[in-house]
Amino acid sequence: MKRTFSFGGTSGQIAQLGIVVADVDAAMRFCAEHLHFGPFICWRNFRAPDGLYRGSKDMPKLTLAQVYAGRFFIEFIQQHDDTPSVYTEFIEKHGYGLHHYGLAVAHEDYDATLEHYFNNGFEVVFSDTLPGNVRIRYLAPKDVAALEKLRNETGVSYVELIEMLENNEASFADMAEASLNWDGKTVFLNEEV
Numbered sequence: 001m002k003r004t005f006s007f008g009g010t011s012g013q014i015a016q017l018g019i020v021v022a023d024v025d026a027a028m029r030f031c032a033e034h035l036h037f038g039p040f041i042c043w044r045n046f047r048a049p050d051g052l053y054r055g056s057k058d059m060p061k062l063t064l065a066q067v068y069a070g071r072f073f074i075e076f077i078q079q080h081d082d083t084p085s086v087y088t089e090f091i092e093k094h095g096y097g098l099h100h101y102g103l104a105v106a107h108e109d110y111d112a113t114l115e116h117y118f119n120n121g122f123e124v125v126f127s128d129t130l131p132g133n134v135r136i137r138y139l140a141p142k143d144v145a146a147l148e149k150l151r152n153e154t155g156v157s158y159v160e161l162i163e164m165l166e167n168n169e170a171s172f173a174d175m176a177e178a179s180l181n182w183d184g185k186t187v188f189l190n191e192e193v
Helices: 024-035 086-094 107-119 144-154 166-180
Strands: 013-020 040-046 062-069 072-079 097-106 122-130 134-141 158-164 188-192
Touching: 013 086, 013 158, 024 040, 024 062, 024 072, 062 166, 072 086, 072 097, 072 166, 086 097, 097 107, 107 122, 107 134, 107 158, 134 144, 158 166
Parallel strands: 013 072, 040 188, 097 158
Antiparallel strands: 013 097, 040 062, 062 072, 122 134, 134 158
């Protein structure tokens, strides 16, 4: 039986919607004021610590704003430069919008889940290891026609596998709890620069 997480959901299920935006501050304000969800954790001037995008270690400067809205963890992503990335390749082709589905995957399921995608024609487009040794991998079909089919059928171009270790599972649970107790006014839970 697959592991169930403290923030909800089961290993291998969609837990996140990744959305590329032109102005992360405007996106956060709109969500708080009009869609009535918050508070956000905002990471400014973020560069992937061990990022690798299609063989390049040159990482863009990003702002990431993360929030729970119901059961879903939403991440707004704004890139602040023109460094080639998994985000610029999407924006150049599709503009801004829904970029990826993030799957929360238990540590014990992570390698087998990667292998499943590899066996179905996917490749790693971007990888990183976050503090606490949390692996993330953005996957997309190798074949251009299969990539377009994925986009047309699901609305996204990528699937992100987020390894769930104790430390980041607790962070997700804290954000989910903060959204349930949101005062309806505070936009930021905290802001990291």
